[in-house]
Amino acid sequence: MSDALVIANDLTKRFGDxxxxxxxxxxxxxxxxxxxxxxxxxxxxxxxxxxxxxxPITSGSLSVLGLNPATQGPQLxxxxxxxxxxxxxxxxxxxxxxLMIYGRYFGLSRAVIRPRxxxxxxxxxxxxxxxxxxxxxxxxMKRRLTIARSLINQPELLILDEPTTGxxxxxxxxxxxxxxxxxxxxxxxxxxxxxxxxxxxxCDRLVVMDQARIVAEGTPSDLIVQHSTREVLEMRFPPGxxxxxxxxxxxxxxxxxxxxxxxxxxxxxxxxxSSEAHARGIRPVAQVSRRSSLxxxxxxxxxxxxxx
Amino acid sequence: MNSTLRMYERSARVYRGVWRGSVFSSFVNPLxxxxxxxxxxxxxxxxxxxxxxxxxxxxxxxxxLLAATAMxxxxxxxxxxxxxxxxxxxxxxxxxxxxxxxxxxVMGHLAWVATRVALVSxxxxxxxxxLGAMTLTGGLLAIIPAVLTGLAFAGxxxxxxxxxxxxxxxxxxxxxxxxxLFLFSGTFFEISRLPDWMEPVAYLTPLWHGVELARSLALxxxxxxxxxxxxxxxxxxxxxxxxxxxxxxxxxxxx
Ligand SMILES: Nc1ncnc2c1ncn2[C@@H]1O[C@H](COP(=O)(O)OP(=O)(O)O)[C@@H](O)[C@H]1O
Ligand SMILES: [Mg+2]
Numbered sequence: 001m002s003d004a005l006v007i008a009n010d011l012t013k014r015f016g017d018x019x020x021x022x023x024x025x026x027x028x029x030x031x032x033x034x035x036x037x038x039x040x041x042x043x044x045x046x047x048x049x050x051x052x053x054x055x056p057i058t059s060g061s062l063s064v065l066g067l068n069p070a071t072q073g074p075q076l077x078x079x080x081x082x083x084x085x086x087x088x089x090x091x092x093x094x095x096x097x098x099l100m101i102y103g104r105y106f107g108l109s110r111a112v113i114r115p116r117x118x119x120x121x122x123x124x125x126x127x128x129x130x131x132x133x134x135x136x137x138x139x140x141m142k143r144r145l146t147i148a149r150s151l152i153n154q155p156e157l158l159i160l161d162e163p164t165t166g167x168x169x170x171x172x173x174x175x176x177x178x179x180x181x182x183x184x185x186x187x188x189x190x191x192x193x194x195x196x197x198x199x200x201x202x203c204d205r206l207v208v209m210d211q212a213r214i215v216a217e218g219t220p221s222d223l224i225v226q227h228s229t230r231e232v233l234e235m236r237f238p239p240g241x242x243x244x245x246x247x248x249x250x251x252x253x254x255x256x257x258x259x260x261x262x263x264x265x266x267x268x269x270x271x272x273x274s275s276e277a278h279a280r281g282i283r284p285v286a287q288v289s290r291r292s293s294l295x296x297x298x299x300x301x302x303x304x305x306x307x308x
Numbered sequence: 309m310n311s312t313l314r315m316y317e318r319s320a321r322v323y324r325g326v327w328r329g330s331v332f333s334s335f336v337n338p339l340x341x342x343x344x345x346x347x348x349x350x351x352x353x354x355x356x357x358x359x360x361x362x363x364x365x366x367x368x369x370x371x372x373l374l375a376a377t378a379m380x381x382x383x384x385x386x387x388x389x390x391x392x393x394x395x396x397x398x399x400x401x402x403x404x405x406x407x408x409x410x411x412x413x414v415m416g417h418l419a420w421v422a423t424r425v426a427l428v429s430x431x432x433x434x435x436x437x438x439l440g441a442m443t444l445t446g447g448l449l450a451i452i453p454a455v456l457t458g459l460a461f462a463g464x465x466x467x468x469x470x471x472x473x474x475x476x477x478x479x480x481x482x483x484x485x486x487x488x489l490f491l492f493s494g495t496f497f498e499i500s501r502l503p504d505w506m507e508p509v510a511y512l513t514p515l516w517h518g519v520e521l522a523r524s525l526a527l528x529x530x531x532x533x534x535x536x537x538x539x540x541x542x543x544x545x546x547x548x549x550x551x552x553x554x555x556x557x558x559x560x561x562x563x
Contacts, residue, residue: 075407084401089402090318107310
């Protein structure tokens with residue numbers, strides 16, 4: 001027996017003729033934060049919904065918490081927490097009522113739920129909004145309430161589908177801070193996102209998904225080591241002169257990525273590369289040197305930028 | 309069983325916020341209809357004909373209108389609220405991420421509709437009794453077929469609503485389905501007055517069976533078929549509607 005909470009083999013999801021998830025394999029271990037990175041349409045949500053046992057798998061195999069989602073859905077869902085990509089809060093109820101009713105869906109008694117409501121509202125910093133109707137909450141508050149709701153049954157595994165998409169940076173920060181705490185409390189997390197910086201900080205391991213397939217897997221630092229150089233030198237040139245400048249760059253870096261508005265030079269040492277470029281008479285209007293990130297891994301693997 | 313009650317509890321919670329308005333209109337609607345049609349129009353009818361089927365028009369109308377009111381409540385509660393749970397507010401989707409199944413959702417919904425229809429019917433009977441349109445015993449007995457009628461429509465309308473992408477289909481359902489039934493299913497006049505070809509059509513509608521049974525219980529007379537037949541058919545409609553609704557929920561929501 002492995003200690004994996006989720007084991008997927010050849011996991012496939014088709015909608016009619018369209019394959020949304022194409023024979024993917026992965027394992028999520030107890031206590032880790034596991035990320036799914038990928039652009040829109042990659043198949044992340046379809047995968048999350050299969051793990052959450054709300055969407056039947058088309059083929060392959062999937063085991064979650066040692067249970068089979070196809071035959072043991074209710075028992076399985078009783079032990080999961082889910083934050084879906086689209087909010088599904090009950091807008092006809094108040095903040096506290098949302099938690100109460102959701103807890104009741106799990107068959108918990110009111111006496112058990114009541115103290116949990118207070119704890120969770122504390123945890124997501126919504127105590128002041130206890131008796132507000134949900135419509136009155138901001139986007140960030142709704143997301144936080146959805147996270148509180150997903151914790152009402154004290155789940156062993158928490159599945160979060162783009163928990164921070166569409167939020168302003170401050171709201172995102174609060175949310176990721178809460179997730180970090182949950183992870184420290186030992187809750188196993190599965191998170192999808194297309195914010196690379198956050199994934200790098202939170203996830204112990206992650207997979208990169210593109211067009212229904214997993215294209216890479218590992219810890220954030222492994223992925224960067226495997227698929228990118230240590231550093232990146234970004235150069236911007238005056239409008240219309242990028243092509244002629246690029247022609248002079250050849251040989252300067254291990255790999256050169258040309259984006260519409262800038263050029264990325266992948267190199268072990270950005271400063272050294274910068275000096276060499278300067279010696280060749282290349283004069284960018286702006287340049288930044290930085291460490292490689294998952295964004296670079298993604299660009300390398302898929303030829304596309306993640307955040308469009 | 310326990311899990312069926314979860315959706316019921318949600319609806320009851322939501323109702324707690326709106327019950328005043330809802331109870332108020334449950335009083336006003338029968339009052340307006342019974343006074344305008346039952347008493348004023350009824351006076352005219354009674355003068356011309358000496359009553360319908362051996363009773364005053366008001367007494368004839370009240371049980372029929374009770375069944376028709378139950379139909380509207382059952383259909384109404386199963387239309388926009390069901391589509392909202394699937395598409396707009398998505399509360400059914402939220403519930404399906406918990407141990408609940410589509411069957412729990414539909415059964416909990418219908419159990420709630422039964423409660424609502426019973427409440428609306430009870431208020432109707434109060435108003436009708438106060439106006440002398442029903443005896444209290446007759447009225448209370450007629451609540452049973454009223455609830456069956458409400459549920460017969462609730463099942464089918466839930467099924468229908470769960471197929472839709474927007475509210476246009478529901479507007480049409482009420483305009484071209486529920487409204488004609490309300491007018492032509494023996495509520496305001498006996499269906500024997502309809503053109504011959506329409507009579508068998510009325511036999512097919514759950515509302516007519518509800519009206520027949522409610523009238524028979526309220527007035528203590530024999531219905532067109534036997535009471536057991538009318539009740540059995542209503543129960544059959546409920547069963548078919550419920551099965552269709554659960555299957556449609558599964559098809560729509562578990563993908
Ligand atoms: N219910 C559905 N019916 C048909 N196609 C779907 C359905 N759900 C998702 N898809 C398609 O599957 C692909 C993957 O979608 P999704 O899993 O939501 O990706 P992601 O979450 O990575 O953006 C997309 O092309 C999407 O249009
Ligand atoms: Mg998605």
